[in-house]
Amino acid sequence: MRGRLGRECVYVPSCRFGLFVALRHWCPPGGRVLMSPVNDDVIFFVLLAAGLRPVQAPLNPLDGSIDVDAVPDELWRSLSAVLTTNLYGNPDDAPRLRAKCDALGIPLFEDGAHAIGSEVGGRPVGAWGDAAVFSLSKHVGAKAGGFLSCADPGLREALEKTCEDLLLPGRLTAELAYAVRPYAEAAVRGLRLRRAAWATMRMLGRMEREEIRMPLRARDLDRAVAAAPDLTASDSWVRVDLHDYRLRSGGLRLGRIGRKLDHLDEVLAACRAGTEQLLSTRWARQGPGRGRLGEVGGAAGAGVAGAGGSGTRQVAQPLFRVPLFVADRDASIAALARRGIVVGYLYDPPLDDYAGAGFTDLSPDPEGARWFARHALPVDPLRARQVIDVLEESGARPAEAPGGLEPTRG
DSSP states (O other), X not given: OHHHHTSEEEEESOHHHHHHHHHHHHSOTTOEEEEOSSSOHHHHXXXXXXXXXXXXXXXXXXXXXXXXXXXXXXXXXXXXXXXXXXXXXXXXXXXXXXXXXXXXXXXXXXXXXXXXXXXXXXXXTTSSSSEEEEESSSSSOOSSOEEEEESOGGGHHHHHHHXXXXXXXXXXXXXXXXXXXXXXXXXXXXXXXXHHHHHHHHHTTOXXXXXXXXXXXXXXXXXXXXXXXXXXXXXXXXXXXXXXTTBOOOHHHHHHHHHHHTTHHHHHHHHHHHHHHHHTSTTOOBOTTSOBTTEEXXXXXXXXXXXOOTTOOEEEOOOSSEEEEBSOHHHHHHHHHHTTOOOOOOOOSOHHHHHOTTTSBOOSSOHHHHHHHHHEEEEOGGGHHHHHHHHHHHTOOBOOOOTTOOOOOO
16 A cells, blocks of 8 residues: 555554544644535544544535535634545545645645545545545455555654554454354345344344434533543444454454455456446536546546546546435435345435534535435446446436536536
8 A cells, every 4th residue: 555655554453543543643632623524424423532623514516525615714724634535436626625734734634435546636545635544444345454644754653653552452253253254244145134134133232323324322422522532432433333443453354454455456447447337327417617526537637536628538536436316315225225236325414414513513505515415326336237227227317416516418
């Protein structure tokens, strides 16, 4: 990963753990961090656990990226840092955010969990921020691990020391469970036992999300926020969907991660091909003055993701998920489920609507995020042909874009 990014990288057991380490290193207690409201709630709770105040940004409704021009000047001046999301692998406008942060003298953090192969401004995602975090559970498919990269190579030892101080000892039972999990999942898929497995987990109290967002538990969260910065106090929120997020990794995990990384370029090529297929459908969107969501100029230094221009060839990013936009998302999810295609990575409602003003500063313009969160149907580009067939057969209608933003082809 050092070779891919041209930066020092520190292995961490999860992306969320790496983000906590970065936030604690660079941000003062009580600092205000601009972030996307269309994001995993776990990331929101990581910011709270680090003793920081999340500030929700306005979004471009057609690609879910931070709308730099819609952030008021007075809001910029109040910030201690900016955190990108690169949602589904489509990059935020990192070159402009980098310039804004430099002018303000604050750090830029890049969350590249979905964007391990994406580029912006002629550089890979993760090569713009003071620090960046990546997941090895997404494109790599290792279901464990991540890494933290930093612009200043002199900080590597300090970051490693912080990680060591926060890691919990590995457990043999956790390693064994990790080793057998792929075989158990394959058996569940092969025997079509997903519903039975979910019902069993719910009966045993292991289902932590009945809805898209986990329960907020405001009274308990108040106490956790008062104890911050403290990862342990916020553990019941930060661990959701990944209880091993801060365990020291053993040989079984590291071995599988290494084997999966050997095939990363093959996976990225397949994701790029599937993304191109999905972007050619009537459910894909493009915004005024930009290329289609998920595209990047083919010429070197062609600018931000989706930026067009004479003489540049548009090529697809290898998106982790491609957000199509449908009028009735629930109906489309049900149609896909009937064919064994599960839709995940939904982030609805936006974080400010979910958490309220008690735990976050509300977006100055929330409608873009609301539209995106309500209509985006994130689908796996590796199953592009199957998804297209299902949506065509089910008669899924494209969502009508917000007023004044209806895209044009050409």
